[in-house]
Amino acid sequence: FNILGLPTELISHVFSFLSMEDRLRARVNKRLDAIELASKYYVECVLIEEMSLSKFASPSDRNCVGGGVNRDYFQFNILGLPTELISHSFSFMSMEDRLRARVNKRLNDIELKSKYHVERV
Amino acid sequence: RIYPLMRVTLTTSDGASVTVSRQLTKHSGFIEKAITDMAVDDNAVPLSAVAVDVDDATLKLVIEWLTEHRDDALPYPEKTDEERRADDIPAWDQAFVQKWDTKEDQQQTLYAVITAADKLDIKGLLDMTCKTLANKINGKTVEEMREILQLECDFTEEELAEIRKENAWCEN
Numbered sequence: 001f002n003i004l005g006l007p008t009e010l011i012s013h014v015f016s017f018l019s020m021e022d023r024l025r026a027r028v029n030k031r032l033d034a035i036e037l038a039s040k041y042y043v044e045c046v047l048i049e050e051m052s053l054s055k056f057a058s059p060s061d062r063n064c065v066g067g068g069v070n071r072d073y074f075q076f077n078i079l080g081l082p083t084e085l086i087s088h089s090f091s092f093m094s095m096e097d098r099l100r101a102r103v104n105k106r107l108n109d110i111e112l113k114s115k116y117h118v119e120r121v
Numbered sequence: 122r123i124y125p126l127m128r129v130t131l132t133t134s135d136g137a138s139v140t141v142s143r144q145l146t147k148h149s150g151f152i153e154k155a156i157t158d159m160a161v162d163d164n165a166v167p168l169s170a171v172a173v174d175v176d177d178a179t180l181k182l183v184i185e186w187l188t189e190h191r192d193d194a195l196p197y198p199e200k201t202d203e204e205r206r207a208d209d210i211p212a213w214d215q216a217f218v219q220k221w222d223t224k225e226d227q228q229q230t231l232y233a234v235i236t237a238a239d240k241l242d243i244k245g246l247l248d249m250t251c252k253t254l255a256n257k258i259n260g261k262t263v264e265e266m267r268e269i270l271q272l273e274c275d276f277t278e279e280e281l282a283e284i285r286k287e288n289a290w291c292e293n
Contacts, residue, residue, distance in 0.1 A: 001228045001254065003270045010239055010251070017207035017255035021291035026258060027284055028267045029275050042205065 004031060012039050037080035079106060087114050129156065130170045137177035138170075145187040146171075147195065150242030175237040182230070183237050186246050189213055197244040207252040207259065214249050263288075 003011060012035055015023050020041055027033040078086055087110050090098050102108040127143040129152065146152040155171040173180065210218075221230045231250060238247035258266050267274065276284065 001257065001270055002232060003254075004272070005232065006235065007239075010235065013247070014251045014254050016205045017252050018259060022259055022261070024288050024291055025261070025263050026266055026270075027288075028263055028270065029272045030280075032270075032272070033276075033284065 004029075008035055011035050015039060038082050079104075083110055086110050090114060131180065132170055132172045133177045133180050134174050135176045137180075139177075139180060139184065141184055141187075142191075144191050145184065148187055148190065148193065148197075148243055148245065150244075152241060154242075174240055176233070179230075179233040179237045182234055183241065183243065183246065186214075186217060186249075187243070189217070190245055193245060199244075207255040210249055210252055210256075218250075218253050 003014070006014075011032070015026060015036065016039070018026060023036055023039070023041070027036050078089075081089075086107070090101060090111065091114070093101065098111055098114070102111050128140050129143055129146050130138055130140045131146075131152070132138050143156075146156070152171050152173070175183065218231070221227045231254060235247065235250045235254065238244075238250055258269055261269065274281065
């Protein structure tokens, strides 16, 4: 089936009917990978277990550097999200965190174009 | 208001003409918009001609599906932030698609109907055909998916290794 002949929205629509495992496996080439990275997933529930990574990895393995840069043990490919979603996620952060979160050019550009709600100035 | 006795003539991309009831075309957002844009006089019930960018063979399949689904409720229920499942295709629709399985050009037919449903804005048919395609790749290995979708691997070794790492949790 010549799936690449379909427009991106239709490929994304087809993939929306796959399970999460199948969707991840379906990233068999660069275009499908990019489509998947920009897609939403519906999950009925997520179990998040808090645990310390310090037992398992050294600071360098954890990609953790000092100096106040906003990095953490949790890793997430935020640049795979479309700009609106990144901006939406950032809108739930405090102004200080949003300013610190400008850790690369794209995030800096997104933050510069974002609105802030402040209760009082 | 839809006048079920009103007939609409559809002209296909390969020059054929098919006349169908408005009761069927009401499920197509594209055709309904075209008729509305023509500012048709309801009382006159004219034979409106709408050009559709779909070939004759595909349009016949679309009309067959629309005939079966002529009484489906409108507007089509939109599902956004919900779980989507592909195992709920109605029995008639499954049999409709299985008829193509006997043809050598089954994949081309599925491709043509998906594209037609998208162009004509027939949401029910689009969902059904997309689910059919999803079912073809559901539960397959990466290699099987690549074969079904006829795709070359264009990742670098490093990118491929990264994807394998990301997928590790869902592989046996």
